[in-house]
Amino acid sequence: MSNLRLIIKREFIARVRNRTFIVMTFLSPLIVIGMVSLIAWLATINSEGVYKVAFVDETGAFYKDFVNSETTYYINYSDLSLDKAKDSVIIKEFNGLLYIPNKKNNSEIAKSVQFYVDESPNISILNDIEKIIANKLTTNNFKEKGLDLNAIRSSEALVNIEIENFSGEKTSKMSGYIKMIFGGAAGYFLMMFIIIYGNMVMRSVIEEKSNRIIEIIISSVKPMQLMLGKIFGTSFAGILQFIIWVILGGTLLFTISFIFGADPQPLSIEPSITVQDDYQQDIQLIIQDIFKLPLGILLSSFLVYFLGGYFLYSAIYAAIGAAVDSETDSQQFMLPVILPLMLGIYVGFFSVIENPHGTISTVFSMIPLTSPIVMLMRIPFGVPWWEILISILLLIGSIIFIIWLAGKIYKVGILMYGKKPTYKEIFKWIKY
Known part of the structure; x- marks a missing residue:
């Protein structure tokens, strides 16, 4: 021993x-704390860039819904043809071009929207654009069916669940x-x-x-x-x-x-x-x-x-x-x-x-x-x-x-x- x-x-x-x-x-x-801080900082820097998106809205119904934010800047190219808009986006090096064609109903518009981009698009920006278009088309569907939008919006409920255990903590x-x-x-x-x-x-x-x-x-x-x-x-x-x-x-x-x-x-x-x-x-x-x-x-x-x-x-x-x-x-x-x-x-x-x-x-x-x-x-x-x-x-x-x-x-x-x-x-x- x-x-x-x-x-x-x-x-x-x-x-x-x-x-x-x-x-x-x-x-x-x-080192661990520094790495976590560095990742958070890099993520912040990565999200600071402004994503420039041009759009061609042939329906004339969406241009007011694309509002600029801290991360996204929208440019209205609706007065240009699709081909000219593509050439301009390439020359000015915008991040993408959104094309909303004019169709006879909302269902066909939803299926025909296109986004032109050379590189992989920003997923969060793409989700925001889809949400904007979906909300607009949903509102149009409500109007076409004669539904009261104010009544619908006032009926929406926001749920925020608070979690407690059985002793009240x-x-x-x-x-x-x-x-x-x-x-x-x-x-x-x-x-x-x-x-x-x-x-x-x-x-x-x-x-x-x-x-x-x-x-x-x-x-x-x-x-x-x-x-x-x-x-x-x-x-x-x-x-x-x-x-x-x-x-x-x-x-x-x-x-x-x-x-x-x-x-x-x-x-x-x-x-x-x-x-x-x-x-x-x-x-x-x-x-x-x-x-x-x-x-x-x-x-x-x-x-x-x-x-x-x-x-x-x-x-x-x-x-x-x-x-x-x-x-x-x-x-x-x-x-x-x-x-x-x-x-x-x-x-x-x-x-x-x-x-x-x-x-x-x-x-x-x-x-x-x-x-x-x-x-x-x-x-x-x-x-x-x-x-x-x-x-x-x-x-x-x-x-x-x-x-x-x-x-x-x-x-x-x-x-x-x-x-x-x-x-x-x-x-x-x-x-x-």
Whole structure:
């Protein structure tokens, strides 16, 4: 056990003292925030351009309905023929030309409208144009049938559903998206952690093996102790990094809630509690929804599944590192390792978000190779404690089996040089 402690300490110190580890621990949250801000800023810039659309309205009924906005500028070319309008649009480099032909009825007009453009049209602008034309044609149909437009418009009802639970606590309409974002982020970051730290273990084994240092170490340490020491030492470094990120994230969340004046306590429906601005109320409800998530269970589960998933996959990575002589040779074994992780992500985003308690979501949250990711995506939606317990027990059982299996491969492969092993040869090593 003393040898194991020494190896764990050595691997932990080697990781923590690494300059890259220190920089990325404190820089990663800022990078994530910066990337989100950059995407939002780029989206804003992308939407700032004015989309110039010329139109030829042969009916003479629509020209008043095309009103300029911040994003769209309409130019009336109805006094030109279609061919001349096309030539002018090309010369002046407008974004598109809308053609509304004169037909005998509204139904034929709706089927005959054309939009000329060289590049793919802006979808939102196209939807706005379709809405304008559809509203005008609908109004014309009402008039032709002798319907009272004022009566119809006054009869329209605007519904704004307020969401509350049975105890009277309000929640936002974004509640489902918040759960999806938190669950998806937890699953995705876990996958990245497993890949990053698993590769660290594999590279460490390959490096010591290629430098022949492993031959000296093996003379005084059992192969299983060496493998476990690398796995545990690297995992403790990952836990330290995770704790620092939780502290930084928690501080950021409380800072944002303080800035927006949000109270983490549920917003009651009592008349005495009012919010001056609808936007501020929406922000407050969203922040309250975040605080109402099972954050404690989510964080503790992330830690448990991080350790479980890491031990499971790191044992595989260590076995691969022992079996090959270089990182290039390891690529032939990477697909079976990455595939379950990718499957967990796809199941999470396409099944869990759609139906978190469905059969597919439940089954994959129990399979050890995918459960660390899929179960984390399910937890924000509420998962019975017994399902989490079963999932963890199955994961622990699989870890024990995989570590035993990887230890067999590690013991033989760590002293093998100069030959690329095949799956058949690795299977033989297990029998030794």
